[in-house]
Amino acid sequence: MITLGDLSTDPSWRRPVLVPADHLVLVTGGHGTLEVDFQPLACRPGSLLRIRPGQAVRRVDPLDAHVVRWAAGSLHGLDLPPDPVPTLTQLNGEDEEAVVTEVSQLVVDYRRYGRGSPAGERLLRHQLAVLLLRLALTATPPATGTEIRTFRRLCQEVERHYRRTRRVEDYADRLGCSVRTLTRACLAVTGRSAKQVVDERVALQARRLLAATDEPIAGIGRHLGFPEPTNFGRFFSREAGLSPGAFRATGGRVAPARIPRPRPPHWTDRA
Structure with missing residues (x-):
């Protein structure tokens, strides 16, 4: 478990950071903007961001957040569906309560068991899998055809x-x-x-x-x-x-001339 500040060695975030791993970011405090691949995303408590390896991330405004990061292969062997979670979801109601509870428990268990305990590592893997399954169920069903x-x-x-x-x-x-x-x-x-x-x-x-x-x-x-x-x-x-x-x-602060809506999977929100 890390914080948003841990993503960048530059506290002023003068330029974006290419994240090397999968991340979930649950905003817990503050209102402001986080950029993902140069797109400004308005965030507030309950905002959940899904950031994938290679994406460019920059914090524009101070935000408090729990950040869950996992390496490629961490979930190998677990029966998980394709990841349909969009880049930004604003959680509400029972979904927000459930996700906040699960992320908070991940934070607690990581601090207690996350270093050097094989049983603790297995616990965290399964907790993360449950969280991703819940998010997959709450995501908008993908189009078919x-x-x-x-x-x-x-x-x-x-x-x-x-x-x-x-x-x-x-x-x-x-x-x-x-x-x-x-x-x-x-x-x-x-x-x-x-x-x-x-x-x-x-x-x-x-x-x-x-x-x-x-x-x-x-x-x-x-x-x-x-x-x-x-x-x-x-x-x-x-x-x-x-x-x-x-x-x-410009440090990437100029929006691109053409922005596809929606965007393709892996580099975008289509999955």
Whole structure:
């Protein structure tokens, strides 16, 4: 168990932090804004945030919160469904009472048993699993249908391969369908073409790295599949509305020019 302050070594949060693990953040005090992937989220007591590895997080206003963090593989072997919890949920009523109770008990048991006790570690794993199951039950049921399933499959492939290819044809080949099928699915779910969905994922990673790291801009471009810095600059300017250098100079505080609603799973709230 940690606090929001533990996420950043900079108490002023001048730039976002790329979180390396899964997190649940339950706001217990204060009213203000927390940014996740450059989107400002209004928080108050009872706000629950689901933050996934690799996302960029910045605290804008002072907030008190319980933060539950777990490493990849911590829940291995437990029968858990796919995680449908959105980035932000405002808990109310019985749901809020139940989640607050379970998170509070996790905090207490972590302090009592969380260090060096195999039995305590098993207890915490199962408590976390119960909490995630409860959140899955309270989350809005996902949409169904052929197009949403196709869209999710595309997003999973994009997450695996966006650094190597931005060609929709490559993803269509991997999924065994046509470019037209992918585009139709993306338009139905997001209002954007398949090419736009792919490019938005690449641009999001570029924003994360520009705002949260000191890696050279040319190196970020190469990491994302742009051997030539000029090509990366043109791509980013088209997606974000300003150059990589200008975006970095703002510390990522300038909202991107285009924000997909809703966003794809793993880098967004669609699951």
